[in-house]
Amino acid sequence: MSTAANATQPRPEISGLENHLAAWGLPTTEKRLSKRLSSNMEEVRSFYDAMLPRLPEFIEYLNQFPLDAIPKEAHQIAWATLAMCEVDNAVNKWNNITLDTGIDILRMIPKKNFPDRGQQ
Amino acid sequence: MGKVENLALPEIGSHMLGTGKLPVEQYVSQEFFELEKEHIFRKSWLLAGRESDVKAPGDYQNFMVDTLGVSVVIARGKDQKLRAFYNACTHRGSRLVNASTGNVRALVCSFHGWSFNLEGDLINVPDAALFADLDQKQEHLKPIHLDVWGGFIFINLAQKPEWTLREYLKPLDDKFDRYLGNKDWSWSFGWRAKFKANWKLIVDAQIEGYHVDMTHRKTIAGAIPGSSTAAYYFPESIGVPCGVAAYRPEDVSRGMQTPINLLSAKYGATSIYTKPERQFAAEGGEGVLKEDHPLWIFDNYLVFPNIVLFVQKGQILIQRTLPISADECIWEVDFYHTERPTSFGHVFNMEQGVIQIRDVLSEDLYTAEGIHANFKCGAISHVSLNKQEVPLRAYYNRLLSAIEQDQAKEKP
Numbered sequence: 001m002s003t004a005a006n007a008t009q010p011r012p013e014i015s016g017l018e019n020h021l022a023a024w025g026l027p028t029t030e031k032r033l034s035k036r037l038s039s040n041m042e043e044v045r046s047f048y049d050a051m052l053p054r055l056p057e058f059i060e061y062l063n064q065f066p067l068d069a070i071p072k073e074a075h076q077i078a079w080a081t082l083a084m085c086e087v088d089n090a091v092n093k094w095n096n097i098t099l100d101t102g103i104d105i106l107r108m109i110p111k112k113n114f115p116d117r118g119q120q
Numbered sequence: 121m122g123k124v125e126n127l128a129l130p131e132i133g134s135h136m137l138g139t140g141k142l143p144v145e146q147y148v149s150q151e152f153f154e155l156e157k158e159h160i161f162r163k164s165w166l167l168a169g170r171e172s173d174v175k176a177p178g179d180y181q182n183f184m185v186d187t188l189g190v191s192v193v194i195a196r197g198k199d200q201k202l203r204a205f206y207n208a209c210t211h212r213g214s215r216l217v218n219a220s221t222g223n224v225r226a227l228v229c230s231f232h233g234w235s236f237n238l239e240g241d242l243i244n245v246p247d248a249a250l251f252a253d254l255d256q257k258q259e260h261l262k263p264i265h266l267d268v269w270g271g272f273i274f275i276n277l278a279q280k281p282e283w284t285l286r287e288y289l290k291p292l293d294d295k296f297d298r299y300l301g302n303k304d305w306s307w308s309f310g311w312r313a314k315f316k317a318n319w320k321l322i323v324d325a326q327i328e329g330y331h332v333d334m335t336h337r338k339t340i341a342g343a344i345p346g347s348s349t350a351a352y353y354f355p356e357s358i359g360v361p362c363g364v365a366a367y368r369p370e371d372v373s374r375g376m377q378t379p380i381n382l383l384s385a386k387y388g389a390t391s392i393y394t395k396p397e398r399q400f401a402a403e404g405g406e407g408v409l410k411e412d413h414p415l416w417i418f419d420n421y422l423v424f425p426n427i428v429l430f431v432q433k434g435q436i437l438i439q440r441t442l443p444i445s446a447d448e449c450i451w452e453v454d455f456y457h458t459e460r461p462t463s464f465g466h467v468f469n470m471e472q473g474v475i476q477i478r479d480v481l482s483e484d485l486y487t488a489e490g491i492h493a494n495f496k497c498g499a500i501s502h503v504s505l506n507k508q509e510v511p512l513r514a515y516y517n518r519l520l521s522a523i524e525q526d527q528a529k530e531k532p
Contacts, residue, residue, distance in 0.1 A: 029471065055380075081468060094338055100338075102479060109311060110309070111452065111454065114454050115173060
């Protein structure tokens with residue numbers, strides 16, 4: 001495993017992607033889900049189309065670092081890369097922001113651990 | 121790919137449990153629900169927690185059987201032994217713990233300060249001399265039967281459980297106990313949600329493969345075709361009436377694999393709907409995992425009354441549904457893995473897996489409330505089941521037999 005100090009691959013060129021990275025480079029799955037739900041298909045598709053050709057390069061770059069040593073300036077790239085998972089079905093399967101054959105996704109509350117039932 | 125004979129899938133189901141329609145009263149009748157409370161939830165082994173969450177002496181966990189109003193404290197004693205008690209101070213009945221987990225030196229009631237050690241003994245009463253004839257030895261916390269199998273904690277509210285946990289869980293045997301109890305499993309993620317539907321409708325949706333092609337048409341249809349999910353039932357079992365085995369299609373190009381799916385599959389195995397380029401690591405699955413079949417993905421078992429346990433290589437998925445009333449329930453799902461992500465690529469794979477399964481589950485959960493309303497208003501009085509839905513017959517039969525057998529036992 002390489003470290004930040006001996007990372008060989010430089011940070012990928014992001015010019016032209018700055019707005020997408022700022023909009024979608026959000027730190028949690030829940031925030032990225034909210035972002036999808038508050039976007040329209042044009043915005044989602046534009047993000048997806050801009051990011052898709054760059055994804056393998058971004059992942060290979062981020063893979064150089066131990067997980068806890070991904071440099072701060074690469075966090076937005078990492079989170080925007082994960083946001084591609086959140087928009088995948090909307091773009092490739094639904095052509096729609098939400099899945100209209102499932103329950104409202106916000107009814108599924110993420111748990112913190114096995115016994116987590118929230119406030120009783 | 122293996123030889124053709126290796127690819128043969130098990131029979132898709134069976135008519136052995138009958139072919140007639142089933143009534144729906146058991147989903148909507150208040151009288152039936154009262155029978156379930158008394159003869160099912162007070163008498164069955166109920167999955168309550170995971171042993172590794174209550175690891176150190178003083179660790180505790182709270183488990184609720186909402187519809188009975190029962191709150192259970194599961195605690196590890198100084199002697200390392202796990203015990204379960206009613207979450208009830210023997211002084212005036214106050215709850216002893218309110219958090220879902222924690223670590224304590226003693227269980228101290230915040231009403232008047234009676235305190236109990238982790239073995240349940242009353243060890244301190246403030247101003248004890250104020251009581252006329254208090255015998256502290258008699259004020260032990262009320263115990264609840266507890267046992268551990270596969271690393272999971274089960275409790276049983278019966279005075280004397282009718283079966284040991286191991287008898288109850290047959291045909292899931294010691295091999296399952298060893299595989300699921302492997303110390304390497306750790307909790308990865310999960311969700312919970314409430315539904316205005318009878319608790320069994322949520323379970324029903326998970327124990328047959330006939331729904332897959334239609335229900336999941338906008339997510340995974342094709343990747344696990346309905347025709348490659350085989351149903352089975354265990355007529356002799358007390359607590360495991362049925363199960364389903366899922367296989368990938370022989371034609372691996374079936375199902376829509378998006379560029380994101382295919383990219384994520386290079387880095388891990390979390391998504392069960394894309395053939396991964398690498399597999400989960402998992403030790404000790406002999407006799408549990410059907411790895412001799414090249415297309416096998418997972419088995420799911422109904423652990424009566426309310427658990428659907430999915431077992432695959434390197435991933436366990438537990439769905440739990442508990443009633444709040446006849447018409448409302450809480451559903452939870454939890455995922456366990458034997459490896460943690462060590463690289464960003466693996467995190468990416470995991471994120472894809474989490475989101476895919478989240479969306480698939482949202483489809484599985486979509487029908488219960490509408491079905492419940494249709495049963496309740498009388499629009500539907502009976503349902504039709506095909507041979508692939510035989511687990512629902514097995515579940516129904518077990519529900520009735522469990523109630524009847526317990527009622528018969530109570531008769532003088």
